[in-house]
Amino acid sequence: MHSSAVFLIEFGAIILGLGLLGRLAARLRFSPIPLYLLAGLAFGEGGLLPLGTSEEFVAIGAEIGVILLLLMLGLEYTASDLVSNLRTQYPAGLVDAALNALPGAAMALLLGWGPIAAVVLAGITWISSSGVIAKVLGDLGRIGNRETPVILSILVLEDLSMAVYLPVVTALLAGTGFAAGSVTLAIALGVAGLVLLLAVRFGRHISRFVSTDDPEKLLLVVLGLTLVVAGVAQQLQVSAAVGAFLVGIALSGEVAEGAHHLLAPLRDLFAAVFFVFFGLHTDPASIPPVLLPALALAVVTTLTKIATGYWAARRAGVSAKGRWRAGGTLVARGEFSIVIAGLAVTAGIDSDLGPLATAYVLILVVLGPLTARWTEPLARRLTGRLTGPRTVPGTLGAGGAETPAPDPAAAVRDQDPAGRH
Incomplete structure (x- = not known):
């Protein structure tokens, strides 16, 4: 009875604290993610007041949070959208891997950690956080922006790549032979391909099976189906996030709209728990010794992620503003990086790999929402200062000063076809 009361007090205090932090972030017009992470640091290992009885429940809630974030993203797009984006954006996935994995591998080799550690750190710096980015896109109201499909395509390519990468890393770390590693890899690829095929080919039938006029039944069926698919995918060495995303892709029409409306409050609750959980398992004392290399790696890979997003969005014909927004949004690292480091x-x-990975992810998971919000305005201001105002020779304004010339091309370039900025 006593432990049950302590659990209720602890978990209730967490939820209440998250609500107050969310209200503060809303007043400051700022993403609440960094505040959630700092709260986790304060009450986690080595923090001010470590939690006890509620830790296991928070861990489960964090997993559900990531799954719901990816499910909600999947509900925004149809299977045909996914296939089309993957076909057109696979070069961006290759550029993403090259630009962002190589710095991690180079850092591990420079620190003398060896080739296996280089492969591990390459994955940590390569993969963006789907959970953080999904939350940021929602907070900033950018789900419908033209650059968002480009961002999601890169995220999906990264997540699907994890179906190949994670079995390879697991085999390397375990020292298993080539045959055993090949079998694990083949199973992972087969499961990922099967789920994708079912989502694309039989999405209408799945939606018809799930469809119901009763909100309660719709909520239970969609949530249950998502958790089952995510669990099976994870059991078979495929990301649970990929499974949840593909369930969302498979649902369409009124079912998708109804599920989105019903699941939004649950997503917000469990997503907040996920970010707190991340901070709870980070000992602040382990960060200072590896802070400098982590900071250097964060600076380099922030620039490479911005370059990746900018190039991919430009290739897709997105406006200049959207290119910078895409690059800034991709900066955050999170759940996959921590899994790889674990x-x-x-x-x-x-022994220094774990703390370095934690410090690196903490820096970028805090910086990511900031770059998503401010990369485009900062780039616009800097490029404006570098180029200066354009003028029409001989045209004088008030006081004899030349007036800036209108730039129709820039106006068209900065205006999205859908009327968004």
């Missing part, structure tokens, strides 16, 4: 720590790879 595998390495469990396998006994260099």
